[in-house]
Amino acid sequence: MQSPESRMHKVEKIFKRFDVNGDRCLNREEMAALVIAVNPRVKFSDEQIRAILDEVFKTYADFIEGEKGLSFDGLLRTYDDGAGDVDRDFDALGLDLEDSEEEEISGREGELEAGGNGEGGQLTGTFRNAGAAVSIADERAEIGAARRRQNLGAWATSPGNGIKYEETWRLIEDLDILLRRAEAKIQERKKAREEKKKGVRSIAMEMSGELRDDVTRRGSEELGAEYPSFLKSLVELRQKADASRTTEEAFDAHMAMGRTLTDHRFYEDALFSFQRGTELKPTDVRAHFQLGITFYSLGRFSEARAAYELSLEAAQSSSSHWSTLLPQIHVNLGIAKEGEGMLLSACEHYREAAILNPGNYRALKLLGSALFGVGEYLAAEKALLEAIFLKPDYADAHCDLGSVLHAFGNDERAIAEFQRAIDLKPDHMDALYNLGGLMRDAGRYERAAELYSKVLSIKPLHWQAQLNRGVALLGVGDVEEARKAFKEAFKMTNRVELYDAIIHLKHMQKRPKGLSTVMRKSQENPSRDSGSIGKGGTITAIIPPSAFRRTNAKTTPRQWISSALDFRAFQQQTKLNRCNVMVLTTEILAGQLPLASGESNVGKLMRKADLEKILQRMLPFLGAEVFQASVKAINEKILNVLDRTTTGRVDIGMFLAIIAPLCAGTPDKRKRAVFDILVWRASKGMGAEIPRADAKIYIKLLRLIYMPFQGTSELWEVHDDDEQAHISYSEFLEMFDDPDWAFGLMITIVKLEKVDRIRHSGQICSACSYTIVGPRFKEVRANFSLCSICYSEGKVPADVKQNVYRFTEYLTEADAVKDKLKICGSRGSEDLRS
Incomplete structure (x- = not known):
């Protein structure tokens, strides 16, 4: 087996080979030469080299000595962390050791095997090669205790929360050796897969995040046939932890094992350790907290949220010992809820974290981002400005502030914020993409094309960037390259809107005037634009409504089409047209609506965050991002109208009645659902009548939200005599279907639903x-x-x-x-x- 001294000697030789200026550091040029030299079969582009160096210099910032670059200790740490294979690199460079240590058997070349307990009760899992075997106990003996403990994260020596018992240290040292051997095998398998993939998928695609399995999580898939042996050794370590003398020692051992496995990205295996920790000490905050982190790392957001909720409950019910952890629990719980698409709920936790710790700039940034995500732009701007005040070099906060300013229409300040984010972080993909959009809209097509190209260099399969790059190229007159870009975008997504754009391009041949608008519609949500120039550059005239006539009653009036198109666009934006309207009455009949505390049945006010949960039950088929977009649209168009006093609470009955026309079902079923909801809102049971005043208020709100340009009528003003008057379902229908003063629009909406494709x-x-x-x-x-x-x-x-x-x-x-x-x-x- 290769000794630690031999390994360090190899790293030192590699370092000296590329330390051309002899300053005991590797600058960017020297690091680039190293990367290229140890990968002789890979043809890196300049963009790829820059991306690799940016990642190295960012990850190992603690080892960067100003302009001089990466220190020797930094290079050694990269190999310790598995970022490279020192033996493979040493051989690739054709270097030789001056002594006979190259004859020793490298643990990376052997086969992982788990044995029983050797002398002294130490685990004897081994790597074998040509009959030679070295135990973990032997390897642990060769490495100094201080050196071994440096391999662990800062958590291990954290006062109060680190490793407490010497037996745990010995167990974790064995586990660390086992994990590093496993990582060596993973690197070997990764290298073999890369060889097979050459010619199939490019290195650029791997760097873009398309092949992230090897760097995001590790376990059975990565180790393959080696995993059973690895797991056997791991089980033996778990058994040793369970055999500890006291519950406190067993808890300490399992928590330390979980943290170590997490550090090495063996998340699936870490789950067992943290779950065992919650069994040993069910009220301990740390076990639930770490379990939440692990679930989130695996993309299991609902389980992460549940774990964080238990952690929060434990922290709030215990002594002030965990008060310092409360802000972080709230932040992580908010992030987990975002993972489920619950932005309104996430806002509450980010806000609580910022209250508990006013200097928590990350909580403020996350709060601002979430508020922007639900359309609360003023509050989002305030939170992001506070985050930037606390941390001026926070690139993500500058980027999100740019998005908020753009939503306000302040594009000049938005451009400055996006550029600031890029200055702080040159590969900030969101800032590059968003700035490209503003440059495109401003007619600066060459600059826009350059920005979109940078986005594609980071993520080659970013179809929106490819699409908008085509628009920008068309703007500078490069029709052929634009056509290629559109075709590439179409291959990536197969969206019919892009097909229409390509056909339109062939029809028009040039002139991007208005094309970017329709492209934006293909990515976002359709909305009407105005002007005297058509989307393809055609000169048009705007004719007053009086000059538009119908040949027969079947032809829809122009003003009805306008409102129906807006309504239909909102349906598609919220996805409520995919929810059966009967689900609404199921919600109210279930009797489980969480009303705001202290409220009577009349009015039935509900917090927005709780209403978000109802929407999630109604739309369980939506992914997190699509659900977030749906809630944002609903908040902007409906909830902000119902919450005029900005209390954060809305009339749940009126809300459900207002969204009923959006849902799937025949017109009669939708109207019946509205009536039943209004009955429920006015009483405890499902009666046969509703107050006339409620019906008038409902129709006024319906027109205000869905037909704002047509306004409301004094016909539906609420008078004193309405308070005692009640109407039946047939009378309600007569009011609802009034074509001039109510919602006679329903006929046109149903027509569009059937034919708008x-x-x-x-x-x-x-x-x-x-x-x-x-x-x-x-x-x-x-x-x-x-x-x-x-x-x-x-x-x-x-x-x-x-x-x-x-x-x-x-x-x-x-x-x-x-x-x-x-x-x-x-x-x-x-x-x-x-």
Whole structure:
């Protein structure tokens, strides 16, 4: 076996080889030469080298001596941490040791095996090669105690929370050796896989995060056939921990094992240790806290949240000993809830952490980010500014502040914040991408293309960056490269909106005017834009509503289409159209709605964070990010209206009634659900009538939220005589369906739900030049067609001038063919009569 001195000698020789200037440090140029030399078969790009060096110099910042670079101890630490294989690098460089130590058998070349207990009761798991075997006990004897303990994290010697017992130290030293041997085997397997993958997936893709299994977690998959032997040795160590003399010693041993396994990213194996810790001391804060960290590292967010909640409960119920840990528990609990998509709930914990520790800039940054995520921009700006005040070089906070400022429309300050984030962290992908968007919108296409290219160098499969790079290239007139970028983006995501954009590009050939708008819609949520220039550069005219006429009653009025499109876009944004409306009545009948404390049944106020839980039950099929976007849209459009006094509580009955029209189900079922919810809101049971005042308030809110441009009417003002009056379901329907003063929009909404994905055989809108999807509106005299958006905005081609425009609506192309046949038939009859 290779001795520690031999290993250090090898590292020293490698260090001397590349310390060209002899300053006992490796600067960026010298480190780059080392990386290239020890990977002779890999062709690194300049971007890849920069990314590798940035990561090394960031991770080992404690070993960086200013401009001189990485010290010898820093290089040694990189090898100790498994970032490289000293033996492989030594051989690749063709170096030789001056003594005979190269003849010793390297533990990395052997096969992992677990034996029984050797002399002195020490574990004798071994690596074997050519009949030679060295036990962990022997290896532990060769390494000094101080050196062994340096291998562990700072937690091990932390006063009060570190390792307390000498027996635990000996056990952890054995475990550390076992883990380092396992890591050596993992590196061997990784190298073998990389050899197989050459020509299939590039190094750049691996660096982008597409092949992260080897660096994020370790265990059975990485060790393969070696894992059973590793696990056998690990079980023996666990048994030794359980055999400790006292519960306190066993707890200390299992917690230390879990921390050590976590440090080496063996998260699955660490779970057992922390779970055993919670069994030994169920009320101990640390065991639940570390269990939460481990669950989160494995992506098991709901289990992480549950563990943190137990940790918080234990900390709050115990003495002040854990008061210093409370802010961190709240922060981690908030992060776990974010992992589940629960931003409103996360905000409460970040806010509590900031209250407990006003100097916790990370809690303030997370609070600002979460508030931005739910559309609370003013509060988000305040929290982020406080975080930056406490830590001016916090790149993530500057980036998030830029996003908030952009939401306010203050793009000049937003650009400055994004640039500041990039100055602090040149590879800050979010800042690069967001700044690229602002440059694109400002018409600075060359700069935008450069920023998007940097994003792609960090993450080659970032389809949004590829898409927007195409827009920017089109802006600088490079049509061919733009087309290639669009095609690459389409390959990555297969979104039909990108296909339409490519077809449109072929149709227009050039002029990116407005193209970035439609691209943005393909990534975000559709919304209407206005102006006199169509999305493809077509010159259009805006016609007043009085000049838009219908050929028959089946053609939807222009103003109804406008409101229905907004409503439909909100449906798709929130995903509530995928939730059956009957789920709402199930919620209220279950009788488990957590109302705000001290509230009576009348009004039924609920905290926003609790309402978020209801939404999660209604939309269990959504991933965390999509659910967060849904809650943000609901908060901005509905909750902020219901919470006019900014108390953080809303009328749950009114909320459920307002979202009922958004849900899936026939119009009759949706209306019935609204009525039943209003009955529940006004009483304890499901009665047959509701107060007329409640119905009027509901309709006013419905119009205010979904039809803000059409306003409300004095017809629905609440008067004193309404307080005692009640109405039946049939009377409520009559009020609800009033086309002028209530929500007669439902007919148009249902129509759009059925046809807004219908494509009309390649028919192009004469105003915006995009493929028509959804209803097609044909002008009967001038024979041109409009998409529903241009029809709702009153846009027509500027070269078609008429006093009155008459439109027929076609839901499908089959309807258009039938109509054409009818016209031809009527003309034929006229010819016969003549």
